[in-house]
Amino acid sequence: MNKTATYQIKVTASTENLAEVRKFVALHAKRQGFTEEQISDLQLAVDEAYTNIIKHAYQNNKNEHVEINLSFDSDKLCISLFDSGNSFSPKNYNLPDIQKKIEERKRGGMGVYLIHRLMDSVSYHAKADKNEIRLCKNRN
Amino acid sequence: MKNFKINHRESSGLDVLDLHGELDAHTASQLEESLKLLIDSNKSSIIVNCSELDYIASAGLGVFMAYIEDVRSTGGDIKLTNMNERVYNVFDLLGFPTLYDILEDERDAIEQFSKEN
Numbered sequence: 511m512n513k514t515a516t517y518q519i520k521v522t523a524s525t526e527n528l529a530e531v532r533k534f535v536a537l538h539a540k541r542q543g544f545t546e547e548q549i550s551d552l553q554l555a556v557d558e559a560y561t562n563i564i565k566h567a568y569q570n571n572k573n574e575h576v577e578i579n580l581s582f583d584s585d586k587l588c589i590s591l592f593d594s595g596n597s598f599s600p601k602n603y604n605l606p607d608i609q610k611k612i613e614e615r616k617r618g619g620m621g622v623y624l625i626h627r628l629m630d631s632v633s634y635h636a637k638a639d640k641n642e643i644r645l646c647k648n649r650n
Numbered sequence: 651m652k653n654f655k656i657n658h659r660e661s662s663g664l665d666v667l668d669l670h671g672e673l674d675a676h677t678a679s680q681l682e683e684s685l686k687l688l689i690d691s692n693k694s695s696i697i698v699n700c701s702e703l704d705y706i707a708s709a710g711l712g713v714f715m716a717y718i719e720d721v722r723s724t725g726g727d728i729k730l731t732n733m734n735e736r737v738y739n740v741f742d743l744l745g746f747p748t749l750y751d752i753l754e755d756e757r758d759a760i761e762q763f764s765k766e767n
Contacts, residue, residue, distance in 0.1 A: 528675060529653050554707060558708060561675040564675070565675075608715065608746065612715050616716075617711075620711065620712070620744055624744070
């Protein structure tokens with residue numbers, strides 16, 4: 511268990527690939543002994559992060575790509591999503607005011623909050639040609 | 651690949667949408683179309699049965715947020731029923747249970763509607 515295992519998938523920036531990305535994460539997390547509940551959390555977190563990249567980094571341009579790396583070590587799984595679009599790093603991780611959004615017939619803005627609730631650590635790294643969002647979840 | 655499906659039926663004079671599969675940013679548009687169709691034909695007492703819904707992401711919740719005021723302003727409601735624990739947990743994390751009628755069973759929603767009307 512001390513060995514680090516890594517897995518990678520590269521997909522186009524399209525919501526069509528959401529199901530495939532969730533399956534990829536679930537498959538490896540299951541093999542690595544994560545519980546069903548943890549796997550649900552991981553799938554939702556990666557879904558929300560990937561959806562945000564499609565919408566905000568690439569503005570729904572399906573020709574762009576997202577690279578997803580899974581890195582398992584003895585005590586945690588870290589999922590990194592890489593894109594080369596507009597970098598964004600949300601400042602607000604608080605629970606959105608859903609009542610207010612409903613009244614204004616607005617939606618969205620919930621993904622970032624969910625990611626932070628579901629994962630143990632979340633960090634953003636913007637480099638010259640690549641953005642990374644790194645999501646980690648402890649085994650225990 | 652089809653991983654999401656909606657069926658529409660009527661029960662006790664109410665409109666019921668049965669959701670099957672996985673509701674995410676890709677499949678949310680299907681739910682949106684179904685709700686719009688009902689609202690455009692002045693149906694405002696809507697039950698969404700989630701017994702076969704395996705997964706939901708925030709884009710799915712967003713659809714319910716966008717239309718709830720429309721139906722409530724005409725005296726109706728969207729009531730959600732039969733969620734599995736995993737799906738309920740996502741609604742719960744975002745505080746939806748205080749804003750939406752989320753009921754154990756479809757029968758509870760029918761009863762609730764009959765009390766309200």
